[in-house]
Amino acid sequence: MTLAIIHTRAGLGLEAPEVLVEVHLANGLPGMTLVGLPEAAVKESRERVRSALVNAGFDFPLRRITLNLAPADLPKEGGRFDLPIALGLLVASGQVPPEALAGVECAGELALDGRLRPVTGVLPLAMATRRAGRRLIVPLANADEAALAGDLEVLPADHLLEVVAHLLGQASISPHRAPVAVLTPEAGPDLAEVRGQHQARRALEVAAAGGHNLLFAGPPGTGKTMLASRLPGILPPLSEEEALEVAAIRSVSGLSHTEQWGVRPFRAPHHTASAVALVGGGSKPRPGEISLAHHGVLFLDELPEFSRHVLEVMREPMESGQIHIARASHERRYPAGFQLVAAMNPCPCGHLGDPRQACHCTAAQIQRYQARLSGPLLDRIDLQVEVPALAPEQLTSRQAGESSAVVRERVLAARARQASRGALNARLAGQALEEACALQAADRAWLAGVLERLKLSARAYHRVLRVALTLADLAGETRPGRDQLIEAIGYRQLDRLLKG
Numbered sequence: 001m002t003l004a005i006i007h008t009r010a011g012l013g014l015e016a017p018e019v020l021v022e023v024h025l026a027n028g029l030p031g032m033t034l035v036g037l038p039e040a041a042v043k044e045s046r047e048r049v050r051s052a053l054v055n056a057g058f059d060f061p062l063r064r065i066t067l068n069l070a071p072a073d074l075p076k077e078g079g080r081f082d083l084p085i086a087l088g089l090l091v092a093s094g095q096v097p098p099e100a101l102a103g104v105e106c107a108g109e110l111a112l113d114g115r116l117r118p119v120t121g122v123l124p125l126a127m128a129t130r131r132a133g134r135r136l137i138v139p140l141a142n143a144d145e146a147a148l149a150g151d152l153e154v155l156p157a158d159h160l161l162e163v164v165a166h167l168l169g170q171a172s173i174s175p176h177r178a179p180v181a182v183l184t185p186e187a188g189p190d191l192a193e194v195r196g197q198h199q200a201r202r203a204l205e206v207a208a209a210g211g212h213n214l215l216f217a218g219p220p221g222t223g224k225t226m227l228a229s230r231l232p233g234i235l236p237p238l239s240e241e242e243a244l245e246v247a248a249i250r251s252v253s254g255l256s257h258t259e260q261w262g263v264r265p266f267r268a269p270h271h272t273a274s275a276v277a278l279v280g281g282g283s284k285p286r287p288g289e290i291s292l293a294h295h296g297v298l299f300l301d302e303l304p305e306f307s308r309h310v311l312e313v314m315r316e317p318m319e320s321g322q323i324h325i326a327r328a329s330h331e332r333r334y335p336a337g338f339q340l341v342a343a344m345n346p347c348p349c350g351h352l353g354d355p356r357q358a359c360h361c362t363a364a365q366i367q368r369y370q371a372r373l374s375g376p377l378l379d380r381i382d383l384q385v386e387v388p389a390l391a392p393e394q395l396t397s398r399q400a401g402e403s404s405a406v407v408r409e410r411v412l413a414a415r416a417r418q419a420s421r422g423a424l425n426a427r428l429a430g431q432a433l434e435e436a437c438a439l440q441a442a443d444r445a446w447l448a449g450v451l452e453r454l455k456l457s458a459r460a461y462h463r464v465l466r467v468a469l470t471l472a473d474l475a476g477e478t479r480p481g482r483d484q485l486i487e488a489i490g491y492r493q494l495d496r497l498l499k500g
């Protein structure tokens, strides 16, 4: 045997396409050639593998070695190919029988002494190995993550010697048991801690029930961030499938997966964040904040301070729920189905309309500040709510608000009504929206009159309908009536604030 083939996988976004590591030994001047589009870190693999094999006491074949990573057109990154290359050399040189690797995939970086180091993106790799019906050898530090993939035999090892002893039948590695997966929405902060702010709390509940994007406007220190961070806790618990998707995105980002398992994401990037940090990209394309917020909440505090360019690049993924990152060789696609909560001060100093403190901004300053909000982005925010400064007696009130668990029950009931329509209300538009609302003729005429007086656009009309439908779902009504329409029009406060 002078040819060996080992099964492993590349990382391409959230996909893990199969890669065959082919090792061929030939007579000739000793040396090692690596072909098949390897990137720098993979090229260094040669040196790591050579040292690891020698230091672990194996024979390093003194022949002409050709390593091929196939298919050649897949980009290959990182140290994950070290272990398959080392095992390929051991098989090709007769130190491990080829049968031992039948039905096995492996990945892992090698230290110079033969220890196995963890690699990123193990969860998508493990899910693909499970679908292929093979067993998976991974570094011990990756075992918990790999085991999240479910019905898969995960064989963890800390050292190359353990792997070889297992393959030779000298000392078996026991399959790794998954840590008990607990899906708990109770882990996060609770709404009971928010004092006062009844209208903002109500808007948060409506946002959760219909999947609507939400903008809080108000002076600093009124609890906008506190409110936003409680949205994940009143959303339905993640399904197993959603939790896996969230964990897979964290996995390819090199973030911890197990401690956040089952928790809806809440991401709050700073307003100085770059477009790449927000939507993803870079020379080795990584997911951005909008993907890390998938199935969860993206919170943009001080929205007018974000650069216009950064907000512009968010528009397309907000429509499609995913982001395409084009690279010369391959396109990566990451999911980005997040719910947006934004917050802003009403003016540069923050105190416009604040009874506690006077605003000293000029009219021109205020206009410039508010004009920074892009119209197309605002069009995608159904709920705009003022969060006023609290009166002192409200701040010191000991009366706790409703808990997240109580609010979540109502959200779940409202979402159950939407399930029969096939989409969350925030996603309804045009004819489907009109049909779902089925307004009575009198209400329709009344609404047309109000919109006319308020000079609201056709887009604004649809936002009012979407929100009114969610209010009807929360009230257990079959369609929005006058009460729901009036409340829905009230969630256009930014328009009023901007005008006056």
Ligand SMILES: [Zn+2]
Pocket: 347, 348, 349, 350, 351, 352, 359, 360, 361
């Ligand atoms: Zn001001």
